[in-house]
Amino acid sequence: MSSHSIQANRQLDYPPIIWRLSLLDEILTSPLVFVGGKGGVGKTTTASALALIAADRGSRCLLVSTDPAHSLADLFGQPIGNTETAIAAGLWALEIDPDRQADTHLAAVKARMKRLVHPRSYSEIDRQLSFARHAPGTMEAAMLERVAEVMAMAPSTYDHIIFDTAPTGHTIRLLSLPEIMAAWTDGLLSHRKKSERLSSALRHLGGGKVRGDDLSLIDAATDHKDGSRDAEINELLQARRRKLVQAREQLLDRTITSFMLVLNPDRLSLLETMKACNTLTEFSIPLAGLVVNRVLPENADGSFIKNRRQQEAHYLEDIERVFGHLPKVRVSLQPGDVHDINALRRIGQIITRGETFT
Amino acid sequence: MDKICTYFGRFKELLEEFYVSPYRGAVARARRDEDDLFMLFVFGELMGVPNPATYYTLELQPLLLERFHDWHRRQGFEHSPLDGFRCC
Numbered sequence: 001m002s003s004h005s006i007q008a009n010r011q012l013d014y015p016p017i018i019w020r021l022s023l024l025d026e027i028l029t030s031p032l033v034f035v036g037g038k039g040g041v042g043k044t045t046t047a048s049a050l051a052l053i054a055a056d057r058g059s060r061c062l063l064v065s066t067d068p069a070h071s072l073a074d075l076f077g078q079p080i081g082n083t084e085t086a087i088a089a090g091l092w093a094l095e096i097d098p099d100r101q102a103d104t105h106l107a108a109v110k111a112r113m114k115r116l117v118h119p120r121s122y123s124e125i126d127r128q129l130s131f132a133r134h135a136p137g138t139m140e141a142a143m144l145e146r147v148a149e150v151m152a153m154a155p156s157t158y159d160h161i162i163f164d165t166a167p168t169g170h171t172i173r174l175l176s177l178p179e180i181m182a183a184w185t186d187g188l189l190s191h192r193k194k195s196e197r198l199s200s201a202l203r204h205l206g207g208g209k210v211r212g213d214d215l216s217l218i219d220a221a222t223d224h225k226d227g228s229r230d231a232e233i234n235e236l237l238q239a240r241r242r243k244l245v246q247a248r249e250q251l252l253d254r255t256i257t258s259f260m261l262v263l264n265p266d267r268l269s270l271l272e273t274m275k276a277c278n279t280l281t282e283f284s285i286p287l288a289g290l291v292v293n294r295v296l297p298e299n300a301d302g303s304f305i306k307n308r309r310q311q312e313a314h315y316l317e318d319i320e321r322v323f324g325h326l327p328k329v330r331v332s333l334q335p336g337d338v339h340d341i342n343a344l345r346r347i348g349q350i351i352t353r354g355e356t357f358t
Numbered sequence: 359m360d361k362i363c364t365y366f367g368r369f370k371e372l373l374e375e376f377y378v379s380p381y382r383g384a385v386a387r388a389r390r391d392e393d394d395l396f397m398l399f400v401f402g403e404l405m406g407v408p409n410p411a412t413y414y415t416l417e418l419q420p421l422l423l424e425r426f427h428d429w430h431r432r433q434g435f436e437h438s439p440l441d442g443f444r445c446c
Binding site for chain 2: 045112137141142188195233240267
């Protein structure tokens with residue numbers, strides 16, 4: 001308990017306004033901003049409000065939803081979908097559809113395969129690929145591919161790209177994928193390299209003369225001029241790797257990516273944020289700050305609210321204690337739904353002013 | 359003289375072959391094993407070996423299709439283990 005109050009005192013040494021400005025400043029100077037948090041804490045609202053602030057200040061801004069249950073279209077009251085759609089001056093929105101992405105990818109693979117096999121196998125190829133289409137991990141990989149492509153559009157096409165992400169678990173998985181997948185492609189490439197070294201050794205030994213002992217693969221491989229097939233395989237793997245490594249580098253670069261978490265002053269939200277914070281650290285993704293959303297406003301009254309506020313104060317204290325080192329913005333609970341651009345701009349003003357309820 | 363040269367040339371070739379061929383076989387086998395392993399990474403999922411990156415290795419499958427038949431034979435499957443690829 002004593003360490004608790006020492007922590008709290010230490011926090012009070014800093015003028016609160018500076019943290020708040022620094023969070024917004026950091027976000028408004030980052031080409032890539034990820035807004036994460038538990039389901040229902042207000043990620044979409046926060047991401048949209050931030051995107052509007054940036055657009056209103058004259059930046060070209062893209063707001064991207066990676067949550068399969070998209071709600072940007074509902075929030076802005078207009079259809080958005082899988083292509084970049086203008087929703088305000090300087091602001092575009094995109095709802096990534098991993099199904100469409102996976103379909104396109106598989107259609108390309110299918111077309112290549114059909115060029116190589118007898119037409120009687122076409123239906124079997126269709127069947128085989130439809131299994132792959134529904135295999136676990138396909139959606140994730142398709143989503144990652146699209147997110148990596150979108151990330152590459154900053155800062156050339158857009159000054160800021162703000163991601164309204166799926167609930168924390170999914171997002172952290174998504175962000176950790178580039179590292180895992182790059183390691184996987186590295187592994188494949190290392191096998192290719194070893195095979196190439198052996199091929200060149202084989203050429204020096206007069207490779208064409210191998211007979212018997214079922215070494216037919218050698219002949220099959222040397223049939224292609226200059227190993228063009230091998231070159232193609234390597235090229236595909238390298239292209240894959242480049243994409244993943246670039247995404248990974250962008251994610252780890254503090255000057256490029258800001259990751260922020262939204263939470264509510266309640267127990268479950270706090271616990272999940274702590275877990276998310278640990279996982280982010282594990283993958284060395286820096287956390288820029290927190291938005292503490294739906295804090296009861298001071299002017300709310302009644303004995304019911306008084307009880308709630310007491311409980312809330314306890315959690316706000318915990319948040320301060322656990323995340324004392326991070327910049328935070330408090331956004332108070334609004335009297336009505338936030339469901340249009342004007343309401344979002346009001347939230348934006350609250351974030352800009354760093355409004356507190358105290 | 360020419361005849362002697364041809365004779366020695368032939369002798370040299372034979373000698374080279376004598377020393378080099380065991381290595382050639384070994385290197386060829388090593389390479390084949392390496393490529394077989396790579397095939398397993400790409401087609402393993404379809405044989406029940408979990409692959410964490412099916413989505414990414416799928417695009418390699420068309421490029422490896424020609425080698426598929428020899429590979430599955432070597433892995434001890436008389437016929438294609440996949441319903442999808444009836445190569446034999």
